[in-house]
Amino acid sequence: MTDGIESRLKEERKFVPSAEFSAHARVQSHAEYASLYTQSIESPEEFWRDQTCDLVFRTRPTSFLEWNLPKAKFFGGATLNITESCLDRHLKTAARTRAAIVWEGEPGDTRTLTYFELHRETVRLATQLASLGVRAGDRVAIYMGMVPETAVAMLACARLGATHSVIFGGFSSDALRDRINDCGAKLLLTQDGAWRRGSVVPLKQMADVAVAQTPTIEKVVVLRRIGGEKAPVTMKEGRDIWWDDLVAREAAPEHRAIAENPAAFDAEHPLFVLYTSGSTGKPKGVLHTTAGYLAGAHVTSKYVFDLREGDLYWCTADVGWVTGHSYLVYGPLSCGASCLMYEGAPNFPDPGRFWQIIERHGVTILYTAPTAIRAFIRWGDDWPNKANLSSLRLLGSVGEPINPEAWTWYHRVVGGGRCPIVDTWWQTETGSIMLTTLPGACFSKPGSTGLPFFGVDIAVVKDRGEPCGTNEGGKLVIKRPWPSMARTLYNDDERFVSAYWKQIEGVYFTGDGARKDEDGYFWVVGRIDDVLNVAGHRIGTAEIESALVSHPFVAEAAAVGKPDELKGQALVVFVTLKQGQTANAETKANLSKHIEKEIGKFARPDSIRFADALPKTRSGKIMRRLLKEVASGATEAKGDTSTLEDLSVLAKLRADED
């Protein structure tokens, strides 16, 4: 796989959706897309009113937007309970007995929850969360894996107006503790363990370590997923409750009442906080609110995935990331879609697992990440070829730039040449898809994320906000607020304003570099800030560095990305050790373990390199660009490159050149 950014620069192929696909699509031509787009920009109030008329509002909005940086108030006057759009409204239609979640566990067990059942489970849990004292405005942490109960937990919180914060199950105890403490969650929902590649991730044990240092957590609710000695659990008297025992309790009438006939909340009521990485060491608690977020997730799900009756839609993202929030839970459920949810790894018990799942359940829409696609390519065409994938009609990609070779493989081998691909660009902060093609209306170009979605006023600009010309590279910015945008960073309005709205005055800066071509198609290059995208995981270099320097052996550290065929970017760290410490394999293993403890397994570096000193500018700033070159092998480091690199020498050579 040699095609990276260069081939994306040369890519000129266009893939037109089949006449058959377009004939049944929600939006059937480019002209139709363009006219809806124009309406969404020129008359947003009308556009959003028309497009959200199937959602449930207790009181309808009276205004579209009041914008007073950093306060955005969308759909003013509206009140709603988001779960009524996702659950209750479907009970009055044919969707009542339709599968909401078709779940497959890693060991092969399966379960289906109809909309009726998902509603019932949500109400049962919400009732008991109320009995435990969870009230509107409280924060609830969810540290669970890919099981239907995670969706139930999120919906139960939303039903009560409690703000959920899902913490990805790959995070360590320390990371969990910090996130709980940042948002002040009073309750934690977790499970005994989660299956991953045949072994158990001991979520409850990790939660115990975290909760020992979280003064706000009062109760821990534990789902029994694994059971038995594979996932030993210690229940702390008075604090820990088994999920099954909890929902089996007799309910007090007043708790039943708030769960069955839930309150309506203001459009701007906080729905969830989701932590993501930024360019400082402290993760950002991205806050999303109710009506605008729902509107964005709903309308994009409907149009981008072209959802219709009979579809079985599979988003492979973990529910612990924003993709799982918007396109596994809120978006598709608000459309009454049937969603597939899979618990485990794509190569367990063998690399054919995804294709067997598609065949077994008849998946029609698949939404996955380039890093997964590149792994499938490596595992060989036999695995997908062996399965019957004829049920698929639409494919999606998200999370990082897709290289044209991976795109065409996905199109040919998985999609049989007949399925359009939507390459969707968005972020935790945007809440929903911002750039994409509409599958029946627009051609796609491999590697391009396509056109702006409805209501998205997006551009490529220079440092001071002047527009870039056609095909000129620059910064990707969004020029006006959109309904599903993050409203703030939890308890940190100031950082919200400075990180996103002040980098380039008056517009939202995404952190990405991009260009826009002669057809108006966007080509996203990737992050241009200190954030890496490693196998679709967003990792802040500053977070890695602060984890490293908290280790007693480390004097100084710098983390950079290096192009990687499989992961998109690989994480390379340069470390200088304190006097007396030895630069050897054992130290490397220790440092790697340390990062695993501080952040999680997924953040372990791909390579650790020791240096005598880090190259710095005269003002003492680490020369990351130089380190990036060294990491990529573009610049030869002098001296013994295998262990000790004298990067200061290199820096001096560099300074002479400049």
Ligand code: WT7
């Ligand atoms: C960053 C956001 C919300 C999606 C999951 C990741 C990169 C995302 C694409 C795409 C090129 C993409 C960007 C963005 N990204 N989708 N289709 N093409 N790059 O959400 O963790 O908030 O990361 O992912 O760099 O800024 P996230």
